[in-house]
Amino acid sequence: MKRVLKLFVLMGFQSLLWSQHTFSIVAIDSLTGEIGSAGATCLDTVLLKGGVGALLISDIVPGIGAIHTQAWWNPENQKAARKRMELGETPGKIIRWLVENDDSTDNHSISERQYGIVCVVNGKLLSAAFTGEENMPEASHITGPGYSIQGNILLGRAVLEDMELAFLSAKGSLADRLMAAMKGAKRPGADSRCLAAGVSSLSAFLRVANPGDTRSDYGQLALDINIPAVSPGTDPIDALQKAYDIRKNH
Numbered sequence: 001m002k003r004v005l006k007l008f009v010l011m012g013f014q015s016l017l018w019s020q021h022t023f024s025i026v027a028i029d030s031l032t033g034e035i036g037s038a039g040a041t042c043l044d045t046v047l048l049k050g051g052v053g054a055l056l057i058s059d060i061v062p063g064i065g066a067i068h069t070q071a072w073w074n075p076e077n078q079k080a081a082r083k084r085m086e087l088g089e090t091p092g093k094i095i096r097w098l099v100e101n102d103d104s105t106d107n108h109s110i111s112e113r114q115y116g117i118v119c120v121v122n123g124k125l126l127s128a129a130f131t132g133e134e135n136m137p138e139a140s141h142i143t144g145p146g147y148s149i150q151g152n153i154l155l156g157r158a159v160l161e162d163m164e165l166a167f168l169s170a171k172g173s174l175a176d177r178l179m180a181a182m183k184g185a186k187r188p189g190a191d192s193r194c195l196a197a198g199v200s201s202l203s204a205f206l207r208v209a210n211p212g213d214t215r216s217d218y219g220q221l222a223l224d225i226n227i228p229a230v231s232p233g234t235d236p237i238d239a240l241q242k243a244y245d246i247r248k249n250h
Contacts, residue, residue, distance in 0.1 A: 023151030026066040029174040033211035038178040040201035042191035053203025053228035062213040065119030072112040076103040091117035091128035116148035155189040175208045186237040204236040
């Protein structure tokens with residue numbers, strides 16, 4: 001009996017390891033060619049692969065596009081999406097492929113996945129998103145020219161709507177606008193599991209790739225800020241803003 005219980009606990013931990021409920025944005029600057037990615041989650045960083053926090057979902061292909069793979073995160077799906085992006089497929093086509101070819105070896109299905117993708121294809125800024133019907137509510141997405149905003153287990157759809165409003169209203173660089181989007185989301189319980197703690201989330205990140213960047217792993221992009229964890233009562237979006245301000249002013 002103890003062995004069975006131990007196995008059950010281990011399986012539960014592994015499921016948490018690969019789950020990634022979050023709110024996020026991917027976007028492209030049509031003038032500079034910069035590609036950006038930002039997001040946050042209330043999932044405890046110790047339960048995430050490598051302790052990287054919300055950053056786990058982010059994948060940027062400099063000069064081409066970005067994809068966020070969230071809800072029940074699967075590394076094989078993320079790798080496949082990147083490969084198809086590198087082949088020049090449109091966001092919509094990549095989404096359709098992911099829906100039809102979901103890797104279910106993690107015992108989860110496409111109905112539990114969420115994706116947000118932006119790409120430059122033949123000089124055009126394209127975006128697409130997908131939210132499976134079994135994502136925990138509130139789960140939704142918003143797309144526009146060159147951006148995609150998505151989230152699940154949210155306090156409400158207003159989290160995403162306020163992210164979009166802040167992103168579109170902000171002035172400055174792509175990084176400035178992505179940071180504004182994250183601040184737009186900030187409220188107690190943006191990720192609803194963090195409501196009792198009085199914060200929006202537990203970890204957050206902001207990444208921007210220049211067209212000339214040759215590597216996309218963490219720390220290799222023009223801007224790569226990750227807040228994998230914070231002390232109790234501290235909102236990681238505030239910590240992200242502080243880190244961004246320091247980077248911007250030096």
